[in-house]
Amino acid sequence: xxxxxxxxxxxxxxxxxxxxxxxxxxxxxxxxxxxxxxxxxxxxxxxxxxxxxxxxxxxxxxxxxxxxxxxxxxxxxxxxxxxxxxxxxxxxxxxxxxxxxxxxxxxxxxxxxxxxxxxxxxxxxxxxxxxxxxxxxxxxxxxxxxxxxxxxxxxxxxxxxxxxxxxxxxxxxxxxxxxxxxxxxxxxxxxxxxxxxxxxxxxxxxxxxxxxxxxxxxxxxxxxxxxxxxxxxxxxxxxxxxxxxxxxxxxxxxxxxxxxxxxxxxxxxxxxxxxxxxxxxxxxxxxxxxxxxxxxxxxxx
Amino acid sequence: xxxxxxxxxxxxxxxxxxxxxxxxxxxxxxxxxxxxxxxxxxxxxxxxxxxxxxxxxxxxxxxxxxxxxxxxxxxxxxxxxxxxxxxxxxxxxxxxxxxxxxxxxxxxxxxxxxxxxxxxxxxxxxxxxxxxxxxxxxxxxxxxxxxxxxxxxxxxxxxxxxxx
Numbered sequence: 001x002x003x004x005x006x007x008x009x010x011x012x013x014x015x016x017x018x019x020x021x022x023x024x025x026x027x028x029x030x031x032x033x034x035x036x037x038x039x040x041x042x043x044x045x046x047x048x049x050x051x052x053x054x055x056x057x058x059x060x061x062x063x064x065x066x067x068x069x070x071x072x073x074x075x076x077x078x079x080x081x082x083x084x085x086x087x088x089x090x091x092x093x094x095x096x097x098x099x100x101x102x103x104x105x106x107x108x109x110x111x112x113x114x115x116x117x118x119x120x121x122x123x124x125x126x127x128x129x130x131x132x133x134x135x136x137x138x139x140x141x142x143x144x145x146x147x148x149x150x151x152x153x154x155x156x157x158x159x160x161x162x163x164x165x166x167x168x169x170x171x172x173x174x175x176x177x178x179x180x181x182x183x184x185x186x187x188x189x190x191x192x193x194x195x196x197x198x199x200x201x202x203x204x205x206x207x208x209x210x211x212x213x214x215x216x217x218x219x220x221x222x223x224x225x226x227x228x229x230x231x232x233x234x235x236x237x238x239x240x241x242x243x244x245x246x247x248x249x250x251x252x253x254x255x256x257x258x259x260x261x262x263x264x265x266x267x268x269x270x271x272x273x274x275x276x277x278x279x280x281x282x283x284x285x286x287x288x289x290x291x292x293x294x295x296x297x298x299x300x301x
Numbered sequence: 302x303x304x305x306x307x308x309x310x311x312x313x314x315x316x317x318x319x320x321x322x323x324x325x326x327x328x329x330x331x332x333x334x335x336x337x338x339x340x341x342x343x344x345x346x347x348x349x350x351x352x353x354x355x356x357x358x359x360x361x362x363x364x365x366x367x368x369x370x371x372x373x374x375x376x377x378x379x380x381x382x383x384x385x386x387x388x389x390x391x392x393x394x395x396x397x398x399x400x401x402x403x404x405x406x407x408x409x410x411x412x413x414x415x416x417x418x419x420x421x422x423x424x425x426x427x428x429x430x431x432x433x434x435x436x437x438x439x440x441x442x443x444x445x446x447x448x449x450x451x452x453x454x455x456x457x458x459x460x461x462x463x464x465x
């Protein structure tokens with residue numbers, strides 16, 4: 001998919017001179033050097049590959065950015081306008097492209113975004129078995145502990161969620177899993193990415209997705225990415241009251257700061273989540289910094 | 302031998318006349334098909350918001366035939382990752398005038414570039430232009446289509462008389 005959306009000169013440099021496995025992000029800003037992030041480290045992209053020298057860096061243009069967005073929408077911007085209004089689009093294969101530009105608002109409603117001036121192409125990775133170190137802490141005695149994975153952006157939350165779903169299937173735990181994929185990032189579209197027992201609802205808000213999913217698909221476990229708003233928390237409490245287990249993620253830089261988050265106060269007080277897994281970028285994406293129980297006592301250092 | 306030569310020349314003249322008439326017919330069908338395509342795209346984009354590739358795949362065979370390969374050329378562009386060019390879009394198509402090519406190219410070039418409301422307005426605008434082109438092509442077909450066959454026939458007969 002990357003080949004289809006990037007200009008040929010940029011794709012050829014990336015495919016020939018950069019390790020795609022280690023590539024996390026490609027950032028293009030109009031008339032600015034192209035930045036790539038590999039294993040959490042920032043570099044400029046030059047004709048000869050990675051460089052720290054600004055003068056050797058390739059420069060992005062506004063037309064280039066517009067064309068990437070056009071290509072990523074499969075030449076049909078109108079079909080992804082609802083995503084563009086939220087500031088991103090997701091391609092088939094789970095590549096998420098964050099977009100910077102001018103929001104067009106009419107009567108207080110965002111209609112679209114124009115004048116695109118920057119994009120952040122985030123490449124998903126399927127890292128097999130990355131959830132194994134925490135698997136037994138989430139699944140105990142054939143029961144799933146409600147778990148919230150916390151980390152700063154780009155530390156591997158989505159990859160961890162995806163692998164956990166896959167591990168359940170591989171180990172033949174026939175839980176009915178509902179993957180509520182609000183941003184289209186969980187399912188990479190590859191064979192067996194979400195295993196054999198997962199249903200998927202994409203691009204729905206948590207509240208609607210949880211309600212419809214519980215009503216119609218009877219899940220034992222709901223897996224969802226990036227809880228953040230009060231509405232998301234209400235959806236979590238609703239699912240918990242319905243007896244459905246939860247595996248979710250949220251942005252946070254430290255566990256202490258998470259405990260101070262206003263939106264999560266209710267969830268913490270009600271002890272809905274039995275496990276909090278904190279990931280960091282300390283040793284690259286996916287570093288498990290600690291696992292905590294509902295009382296925030298460490299169960300894994 | 303003389304009779305065979307007369308028959309061949311007559312046949313060639315009639316064939317040339319028929320080919321000219323066919324060109325007018327194809328032009329008329331092409332612009333009518335473009336109007337229909339614009340209407341179908343407008344409905345598809347407005348209601349199902351399907352992607353262009355899938356909308357073009359869903360076109361019926363008659364419409365594809367009347368579009369004389371432009372649909373296929375466009376889907377080739379959609380599948381690749383290059384820029385849309387006139388040469389690529391009009392590959393194998395030789396019945397359009399330069400000015401018409403410009404308008405048709407602009408239509409395909411703007412497809413998929415904006416949100417639903419803007420697409421719908423732009424498509425409607427082009428549909429009106431195609432409608433005018435279709436009206437003119439239908440008139441040309443009526444006027445010159447039959448005339449070309451008749452001219453071919455007359456030229457054939459004239460050549461036959463001269464040779465005889």
